[in-house]
Each structure stands twice: as structure tokens, then as C-alpha cells.
Amino acid sequence: MTTPARARYDAVIVGGGHNGLVCATYLARAGRSVLVLEAADRVGGAAVTREFAPGFQVSAGAHLLHLMPPALLNDLDLGAHGLKFAAHNLPTVALSADGQHLSMQAGGGSGARLSAADARAYTEWRRLMRQISGALHPLLNGAPPRLGTDAWSDRKSLMRLGWRIRRLGRRDMRELLRIGLMNVHDLLEDRFESPQLKGALALDAVLGTNYGPRSPGSVLSLLYRLAATGGTEVLSQPQGGLGALSAALGRAATAAGAEIHTAAPVERILVKDDRASGVALASGQQVLAPVVVSNADPKTTFLGLLGAEFLDAGFVRRITHLRTRGFTGKVHLALDRLPKFPGLDPESLRGRLLVAPDADYIERAYNHAKYNEYSAVPMLEVTVPSLSDPSLAPAGSHVVSIVVQYAPYELNEGWATGRQRFTDIVIDTLGAYAPGLRECVRASELLTPADIEREFRIHGGHWHHAEIAFDQFFMVRPVPGATQYETPLPGLFLCGAGCHPGGGVMGLAGRNAARQVMNRAA
Amino acid sequence: MSTPTEPHYRQPLLKTPFHERARALSQIDRFIPWAGYTTVDVFTSAEQEYFSVRNASSLFDLTPMVKYRVAGADALRFLNRLMTRDLAKLKPGKVAYVVWCDDAGMIIDDGTVFCTGPNEYRICTAERQMDWFTASAIGFDVRISEVTEEVAALAVQGPTSYSLLRAVGLAGLERLKPFEHGQFSMPGASAPITMMVSRTGFTGDLGYELWMEPADAGVVWDTLMRHGGTRGVRPIGSQALNMVRIEAGFVLPNLDFVSAAHTLRIGTERSPIELGLGWLVDFKKGHFTGRRALLAEQTRGPRRQLVGLDIEGTKPAHNSLLYTQRSGRTEAGSITSATWSPTCKRNLALAMVDAPYIATGSVLWVEIYLNRELVWERRMVRARVVERPFFAPARRRATPPAEF
Known part of the structure; x- marks a missing residue:
């Protein structure tokens, strides 16, 4: 590692994930001296591109950019900092074993064989989701209100929330309140006929969570995802993978004046007179700062870096009870050649391919996870990034990046033996839509939640740092007492996915946290 | 057993x-x-x-006093984070009266800590505490076992x-x-x-x-x-003990306060400062559960406080309401424990009193109901806020004690 230039900064950011970098940029822009300390040898956290087989590169964590709002991308001027897109506005395709795939473009649904009723229902669905996400999206842009305080800002923000929901109109407001806490399976049964369509929408609802479509709260995670994208999900693939986005964020932060050090793991958050006073690095060096912002997940931050003795016991218990176990795995395949996907045109193949033929398929896949088994027939979200970005693989070869559910953190039989078996299951599951796939695989890699925990230093290996669930959401995210990016310890802030509005490569937690830090000092 | x-x-x-x-x-x-x-x-x-x-x-x-054994490399650190007093000063062979609070600085229970060796303690409590002790032990190398029946x-x-x-x-x-x-x-x-x-x-x-x-x-x-x-x-039995503990000015859970672990209504939990146990709170020893909330309370000043009352007459003022004037128009608090003290020959009570009236010497009015052969009478009598304890004989501290 390199050595920080100074012994004292206005703010130290623990962790150079995308949220940490966004937070650093805004703080530096406001004139603060900012130091970012990243444990890995590159910035980006779980948004990194790395080699997984000789000559094959892949976005090791997140593999598509769809949640970061265009306004934030523009504001950070990432284009000027080297961000290019290999593909933009990618389609989502629900695969079908008979080759009759269902393609859904951001612009509108194109039904391979949607019935007239489904086509109408889908149009109405999109209208409703645009309405709802239009109403809810502004909530992501600021600190959520707290209940039971006398603060005028909290009351104002609660009233604004009520007003936005009321403004949906009687019909849509009722529908939002009706479906808000439902399970997505019931919701989709109410509205659609096509199993493929229901499977695709159910996948969106449960992706990255510990839910099946029949789990209560699975509509909330769907609304959350839609709210983040403003109702129209535009899928993009950065040139060079998600790591290129992180690199651009790093350059933006540096350009704003922040100092970034990689391979600089923080060991401890320092406390003096009941205030965060800086950090101690694993190297033994100490850096002082009146503001410490943690991009790490809440459990790592409070129990690992800070320590229970500086916190109240009830708060520590809430942190301990935070549900942070991941159930999502990642499979990377290095292919000598790309097999044929019958029925899939070249444009669709570049998109996001879903293996979730119907909602019950996902529920069955989920059953296993409840008992610490991997899904016998898993649900997949597949991309072939090398089609749009040949730089990721040697000429003629291809990379397949697969998000797979469900892979429990702790496997009954142990991941030592389960690893190869589950990888084979994933390959065979996808192989049903691409005959001969197995023969094309030169190398493969499986990241279980336990691997994700190790590689990206996320306690439990959950994408969102903590489950997106009603009791860990919005006003109470991650736990009461640490909402609004602040913690019980003065001077210590959170800016990671464990905060509102959560994970996915969105960047809003980082920006909101920076605002809160500046509000506090002002 | x-x-x-x-x-x-x-x-x-x-x-x-x-x-x-x-x-x-x-x-x-x-x-x-x-x-x-x-x-x-x-x-x-x-x-x-x-x-x-x-x-x-x-x-x-x-x-029946609930007893716990606490041991382990972090036993002292654990206790000092759990309790409001600084127990670093508690050496083997010593006992300390303690309270512990929730995050909001409200009392969960009081008890005594016996230091039985380096990093070895026995805690006696009124109610079972394993749940809270276990939560408080997260992050500490400490073993806690209940030894009540042993x-x-x-x-x-x-x-x-x-x-x-x-x-x-x-x-x-x-x-x-x-x-x-x-x-x-x-x-x-x-x-x-x-x-x-x-x-x-x-x-x-x-x-x-x-x-x-x-x-x-x-x-x-x-x-x-x-x-x-x-x-x-x-x-x-317990009744006699209750008389002497009131004379001594000691508080009892569920009579003078309700544990914050059990209260349901907002505002019915009590802080050590409100119970007049502020002397048990050491803000200088480092962090403990409830410290930030208690510091804020100290800055703000307590809203109410438990005080000793010397009441006119001889009728114990069980469960009585307190008023600022004889007219009984404005309430000032209520009695939590009351007894006629045969030794002091005084009508004593502990009362939770609103902040404006907690100063020693303040005069309040007590509404006492008397059941005279099923004929109820209501008395308004004068009460004065006095120092606790009401009874503190020198013999309790004399070492060696006197022979009889």
C-alpha cells in the first residue's frame, strides 16, 4: 500500500466501494480533505472486473448497471472520467425451453406469445409501476424520516411521503396500499396468464434476496427495484465491465480532490471522548479525522471495526439480529466458443437472459435454500458480456456471467464437495436452452455467498449488505438508531448498501450520506 | 433446595x-x-x-434472589459496559450496589455485585436478567451462568x-x-x-x-x-422487610419503579437520575449502555425524581396522589411506597415527584383514603420533602460492631 499523505483529514472513508467513492467525491467537492481506504488492491468493492480464467475477465459481483440514476452519472461526469458503455438499453429475455422466448425491452413489452389479455394487463402493469415508482423514487434521494422525533425535517419528509402517495389518485393509491405487503406470486396470479411473464417478473422481485415468490414482502422488493429505476429499467454494460465504472468513480473522486489508497485495510475505528476520531490501519498506521464514514456493511462496521464496548447493548443486539445471509451465487464460465441458443436472435442474446419459466419454478428452487441446500433446478440471470465487449475474452471465446439462486451461505454437505456439483447443475440448467454448452466450457468459477463474503468483505455475503425487508427498510434501515446514515457514535457515519436506499450499484447511499455529513457539520 | x-x-x-x-x-x-x-x-x-x-x-x-456467576477474561469490561458504576474499583472481597439501564438510560434492574476473584463476579438481582446479560455479552469474552438454585x-x-x-x-x-x-x-x-x-x-x-x-x-x-x-x-417475612427498607430509603422494583424491560406505556420507565441514584452513574469511566441518553438527561435536567416524604398524621399514604395545594387542583406526583415508621415515629413515604417540587423542604399535599369499617374518608394532609435515608443508625457502619 501507499501511505496517506497526511496524518489528519476532514473525513476518512472506510472502503472504496461505489458508495464510498461517490460519498468521497461529494465530500471532496464540498471542500473537505477526504481519504478513502480500500482493503482490496483496487477500488469498487463488489463492482469490479477481474480475471477468473487465463485471458477471461468478468464483472465478479454485479454484472449490469441499471440502478444508478442517470442524474447521478451525469452529475459525477463519469463520461469525462473514462466511462464508456459497451451496450445500452439491453433487452431482458425470458427463456423458454421450446425456443419461444419472451423479450422485454425497456421501451415496452414485446410478446412472443402473450395473449391479448396479458398484453393489456402488461401495459396496465407498466403504467401502474411507472406511477408508483414516480411517487416513490424521490424517497431514495434523501435520508428517510425518523418516527417519534420532534425534528421538523422528519415531519416534513413524512408529510411529503403521504402527499406523494395520495397524489397517485384514489385508484393507484389503493392498489399500492393493497399490494405493498403482499407476496409477488399472488399479485402476478391476479394479473397475468403467461407463466413466462410471471416467472420473469417474479425473478425481478426475488433477485438478490432470501425470498421465494410466495414470501411476504416480495412485492416490496420488486417495488423497491422499480422505484430505483424510475419504472423503466434501462440495462447497460460498461465497456470493461463494472470495474470500469468503479475506476471512473475513483477518478472522479480523485479529480474532486479525494485521496484514495488501495491495499490499505482498516483494522479499527478509533474513539476518543465518545467520538469517532479516525482509523487504525492493519499496517499499524493511524489516521485522524473528526468524521469517519464506513462503506462496510453494518455488522463489519459496528462489531468488527468499532466494537460492542463503544455501543449500547440493545443497539448491538439489533445489529446482531440484522439478516445479512446471502442466498445468491455467481457463476462465471469461460467458453471456447458460444453454443447456439435456439430461438434467440443475436440482439436478444446480448441482453439479460432469465431462466425462470414460471413463478412456481422459482418457489421450488427456493424450497431448498430454506434447509441449507442449493436449488436442484436453480433460477438464473445470465449475460454474455463478451458479445458486446470482446475485450473481456480472447478472440472467438466468450464469457458467461450468471447470477444464480438459491445458493445458501452454509451448505449442509459443505461447499467443498457441493461446489462442483452445483456448478454442473447451473451449466446443465442453462444448457437446456443452449445445447452443447457443457462441451464449450473451458473453465468455470462459482462464488457462493461465503466466497462473496471473503472476496468483497461483506458479512454474510448479501448483495444488499442486509436483506431488503419491511423490518430492515427505509425508516428502519439498517436498524433503528443508525438510520439517516448516522450512528450512535458521534462522528461515525454509514454510507454503504446497508443504509437506505440499499444495494445494487446505485450510488445513492453514498451521495445521501455525504449530504448528511455536511448537514451535521453545518 | x-x-x-x-x-x-x-x-x-x-x-x-x-x-x-x-x-x-x-x-x-x-x-x-x-x-x-x-x-x-x-x-x-x-x-x-x-x-x-x-x-x-x-x-x-x-x-429467591436471582444469582449469576460471571467469569472470563473480559468479565470486568463486560460489567463496566453493562452497569453505570465504575467497577474497576471493586476489588476481590468487596461488594457494590449497582443499577443497569437500557439504551435509553432507563433502569432495567438493580442489584449487588460481589467481586469473588480477578475477573470473577457474582451478581444478585431482583429479576431474571439472562436475556439482557446475554445481549450485553456480545463482543465480550465472558461466561454467565445462573446459580440461583446452587x-x-x-x-x-x-x-x-x-x-x-x-x-x-x-x-x-x-x-x-x-x-x-x-x-x-x-x-x-x-x-x-x-x-x-x-x-x-x-x-x-x-x-x-x-x-x-x-x-x-x-x-x-x-x-x-x-x-x-x-x-x-x-x-x-417480606412485610417487615418492606417497612425497614423504606426507613432505609431503598427502592424496590415493581413498587418504586418498573423495569424498562417490562414497561409498555411510554414514559413509565425510570432512569437512575429520576430514582435519585445519580451517584451510581459514572460518566468518566468510559462507555456503558445508556450513557449517551443519561448524559443528555443530566444536561436537560430530570423531569421527576424519587424523594422521601415526611407526612403529617399516622396513616400510611399507600398509593396516594400528591398535589401542590390543599385544593388538590394540580397534581405533583404520587406515592410509591409508604409506611408508618415505629422507630422514627414518623409517617414516611417514597414518592415520584415532578421536577419543580423535588427540593428538600418543598411542601406538598397528600390525598389519603381511609377505610373506617367500610366507611371511606378522604384526608388532605401536608407532606414535606426530606432527605433519605430516614433511619441510619451509626451501628450499621461500626467496625467492629458492638457486642450484646
Whole structure:
């Protein structure tokens, strides 16, 4: 590692994930001296591109950019900092074993064989989701209100929330309140006929969570995802993978004046007179700062870096009870050649391919996870990034990046033996839509939640740092007492996915946290 | 200790190792449940038993007190983060009165901590605390086990208690100062009985607490009763104890405050500052649960406080409301505990009083209801806020104590 230039900064950011970098940029822009300390040898956290087989590169964590709002991308001027897109506005395709795939473009649904009723229902669905996400999206842009305080800002923000929901109109407001806490399976049964369509929408609802479509709260995670994208999900693939986005964020932060050090793991958050006073690095060096912002997940931050003795016991218990176990795995395949996907045109193949033929398929896949088994027939979200970005693989070869559910953190039989078996299951599951796939695989890699925990230093290996669930959401995210990016310890802030509005490569937690830090000092 | 021969749900109340002795001496069969045990409320008459504490010697079975053993490399760090006092100063052989709070700085329970060795402690509490202790142990290398049933406890309190214990053969007791404990032995049926004795109690008088093996309990009780003689030893029940603890100004959970772990209504929990136990809170020792909230409360000033009241007349003001004026128009708080004090010859009470009226010397009005052969009368009498404790004889601190 390199050595920080100074012994004292206005703010130290623990962790150079995308949220940490966004937070650093805004703080530096406001004139603060900012130091970012990243444990890995590159910035980006779980948004990194790395080699997984000789000559094959892949976005090791997140593999598509769809949640970061265009306004934030523009504001950070990432284009000027080297961000290019290999593909933009990618389609989502629900695969079908008979080759009759269902393609859904951001612009509108194109039904391979949607019935007239489904086509109408889908149009109405999109209208409703645009309405709802239009109403809810502004909530992501600021600190959520707290209940039971006398603060005028909290009351104002609660009233604004009520007003936005009321403004949906009687019909849509009722529908939002009706479906808000439902399970997505019931919701989709109410509205659609096509199993493929229901499977695709159910996948969106449960992706990255510990839910099946029949789990209560699975509509909330769907609304959350839609709210983040403003109702129209535009899928993009950065040139060079998600790591290129992180690199651009790093350059933006540096350009704003922040100092970034990689391979600089923080060991401890320092406390003096009941205030965060800086950090101690694993190297033994100490850096002082009146503001410490943690991009790490809440459990790592409070129990690992800070320590229970500086916190109240009830708060520590809430942190301990935070549900942070991941159930999502990642499979990377290095292919000598790309097999044929019958029925899939070249444009669709570049998109996001879903293996979730119907909602019950996902529920069955989920059953296993409840008992610490991997899904016998898993649900997949597949991309072939090398089609749009040949730089990721040697000429003629291809990379397949697969998000797979469900892979429990702790496997009954142990991941030592389960690893190869589950990888084979994933390959065979996808192989049903691409005959001969197995023969094309030169190398493969499986990241279980336990691997994700190790590689990206996320306690439990959950994408969102903590489950997106009603009791860990919005006003109470991650736990009461640490909402609004602040913690019980003065001077210590959170800016990671464990905060509102959560994970996915969105960047809003980082920006909101920076605002809160500046509000506090002002 | 009665070994449960039947499933616990068939014997909802346990019997302490002293139970057979107590039952034999109980003249009016007044037993009450206490922390899962059946215990004596009154043996004969609460007043008679009261005078054995103040004028002679009393035996009180406090086995139901919940006891925990805390040990491990982080035991001291754990306790200092759990409790509001600085226990770094508590050396082996010492005892401290403590309270602990939730995150909001509201009292969960009070109790005593015995330092039994380096990083080894026993905690006595009124209610079961394993849940909170376990939460508080997250991040600390400490082992906590409940030892309530492994230890029989007997309080020997009163001006002649020292002489009584000397008479049964506890050598070296003269050196034991208040809030100290040690190992002592006395002759048993066949072999000597060794037990921990602490100079602690809930009476505000000279007194000791004996912590022994349940198997030794019967012999210890019999020996003490045998050596009573002119020292006037007598077993007492909870009612007599309640009178003396009010005189001593001690608070009791569920009477003077409700544990923050049990309150449901907002604003009914109480902080140590509100209970007048601010002296137990050490802001300088580093972080402990509730510190930030208590610091804020201290800055803001308490909204109410538990105070001692000296009330006109002789009728105990049980559960009475307090008013600022005789007219009874503006409430100022309420009584939590009340008794006529036979020793002080004063009508005493503990009361939770709103902040404007907590200063010593403040005059308040108490509304007392009297049941006179089913004819109810209402009295408005004057009360004055006075210092606690109401009764604090010099003998409680004298070392060595006087002989009788």
C-alpha cells in the first residue's frame, strides 16, 4: 500500500466501494480533505472486473448497471472520467425451453406469445409501476424520516411521503396500499396468464434476496427495484465491465480532490471522548479525522471495526439480529466458443437472459435454500458480456456471467464437495436452452455467498449488505438508531448498501450520506 | 433446595432449602410467591418481626434472589459496559450496589455485585436478567451462568446480629466492614460448614448475608435459632422487610419503579437520575449502555425524581396522589411506597415527584383514603420533602460492631 499523505483529514472513508467513492467525491467537492481506504488492491468493492480464467475477465459481483440514476452519472461526469458503455438499453429475455422466448425491452413489452389479455394487463402493469415508482423514487434521494422525533425535517419528509402517495389518485393509491405487503406470486396470479411473464417478473422481485415468490414482502422488493429505476429499467454494460465504472468513480473522486489508497485495510475505528476520531490501519498506521464514514456493511462496521464496548447493548443486539445471509451465487464460465441458443436472435442474446419459466419454478428452487441446500433446478440471470465487449475474452471465446439462486451461505454437505456439483447443475440448467454448452466450457468459477463474503468483505455475503425487508427498510434501515446514515457514535457515519436506499450499484447511499455529513457539520 | 421430582409445571412455585423450617414457624400461613419460590409474607405479625430487625436479630430467607456467576477474561469490561458504576474499583472481597439501564438510560434492574476473584463476579438481582446479560455479552469474552438454585441465602440483620454470628462460631467477623465479604466457617453437624458472608443487607441496619450450600441450610438455620437466647432472634417475612427498607430509603422494583424491560406505556420507565441514584452513574469511566441518553438527561435536567416524604398524621399514604395545594387542583406526583415508621415515629413515604417540587423542604399535599369499617374518608394532609435515608443508625457502619 501507499501511505496517506497526511496524518489528519476532514473525513476518512472506510472502503472504496461505489458508495464510498461517490460519498468521497461529494465530500471532496464540498471542500473537505477526504481519504478513502480500500482493503482490496483496487477500488469498487463488489463492482469490479477481474480475471477468473487465463485471458477471461468478468464483472465478479454485479454484472449490469441499471440502478444508478442517470442524474447521478451525469452529475459525477463519469463520461469525462473514462466511462464508456459497451451496450445500452439491453433487452431482458425470458427463456423458454421450446425456443419461444419472451423479450422485454425497456421501451415496452414485446410478446412472443402473450395473449391479448396479458398484453393489456402488461401495459396496465407498466403504467401502474411507472406511477408508483414516480411517487416513490424521490424517497431514495434523501435520508428517510425518523418516527417519534420532534425534528421538523422528519415531519416534513413524512408529510411529503403521504402527499406523494395520495397524489397517485384514489385508484393507484389503493392498489399500492393493497399490494405493498403482499407476496409477488399472488399479485402476478391476479394479473397475468403467461407463466413466462410471471416467472420473469417474479425473478425481478426475488433477485438478490432470501425470498421465494410466495414470501411476504416480495412485492416490496420488486417495488423497491422499480422505484430505483424510475419504472423503466434501462440495462447497460460498461465497456470493461463494472470495474470500469468503479475506476471512473475513483477518478472522479480523485479529480474532486479525494485521496484514495488501495491495499490499505482498516483494522479499527478509533474513539476518543465518545467520538469517532479516525482509523487504525492493519499496517499499524493511524489516521485522524473528526468524521469517519464506513462503506462496510453494518455488522463489519459496528462489531468488527468499532466494537460492542463503544455501543449500547440493545443497539448491538439489533445489529446482531440484522439478516445479512446471502442466498445468491455467481457463476462465471469461460467458453471456447458460444453454443447456439435456439430461438434467440443475436440482439436478444446480448441482453439479460432469465431462466425462470414460471413463478412456481422459482418457489421450488427456493424450497431448498430454506434447509441449507442449493436449488436442484436453480433460477438464473445470465449475460454474455463478451458479445458486446470482446475485450473481456480472447478472440472467438466468450464469457458467461450468471447470477444464480438459491445458493445458501452454509451448505449442509459443505461447499467443498457441493461446489462442483452445483456448478454442473447451473451449466446443465442453462444448457437446456443452449445445447452443447457443457462441451464449450473451458473453465468455470462459482462464488457462493461465503466466497462473496471473503472476496468483497461483506458479512454474510448479501448483495444488499442486509436483506431488503419491511423490518430492515427505509425508516428502519439498517436498524433503528443508525438510520439517516448516522450512528450512535458521534462522528461515525454509514454510507454503504446497508443504509437506505440499499444495494445494487446505485450510488445513492453514498451521495445521501455525504449530504448528511455536511448537514451535521453545518 | 427441593429437588424437582415432578415436571416444573406441576410445581409452579419452588421451595427454598429453608422452607420446612419456615413452615414450622409460620403461625398464620401467609406465604407469597417471589421470583418463582414460595416465601413467607408474615410469620406472626409484621410489627413484631419489624422490631426484631431494629432491636434484636432477624432471619430472612433471600434464596429467591436471582444469582449469576460471571467469569472470563473480559468479565470486568463486560460489567463496566453493562452497569453505570465504575467497577474497576471493586476489588476481590468487596461488594457494590449497582443499577443497569437500557439504551435509553432507563433502569432495567438493580442489584449487588460481589467481586469473588480477578475477573470473577457474582451478581444478585431482583429479576431474571439472562436475556439482557446475554445481549450485553456480545463482543465480550465472558461466561454467565445462573446459580440461583446452587446457593441458599439467609440475611441475619439487626443490632445483635454480629453477636449472634460470633456465638455460632464465625471467627474473624469483627474485621468485616460494610460492603465486604469473605469466607467463614462454623461448626456443622459433623464437619465445619464453610460459607460466604457479606456485610450487606436491605434493612439499613447492622447485618450480614450468609451465602451457603443448600445442603447446609437447615443446620445453619437451626444453629442460629438455637443461639438466639437473649439476642432475640426471630424469622421475618417480606412485610417487615418492606417497612425497614423504606426507613432505609431503598427502592424496590415493581413498587418504586418498573423495569424498562417490562414497561409498555411510554414514559413509565425510570432512569437512575429520576430514582435519585445519580451517584451510581459514572460518566468518566468510559462507555456503558445508556450513557449517551443519561448524559443528555443530566444536561436537560430530570423531569421527576424519587424523594422521601415526611407526612403529617399516622396513616400510611399507600398509593396516594400528591398535589401542590390543599385544593388538590394540580397534581405533583404520587406515592410509591409508604409506611408508618415505629422507630422514627414518623409517617414516611417514597414518592415520584415532578421536577419543580423535588427540593428538600418543598411542601406538598397528600390525598389519603381511609377505610373506617367500610366507611371511606378522604384526608388532605401536608407532606414535606426530606432527605433519605430516614433511619441510619451509626451501628450499621461500626467496625467492629458492638457486642450484646
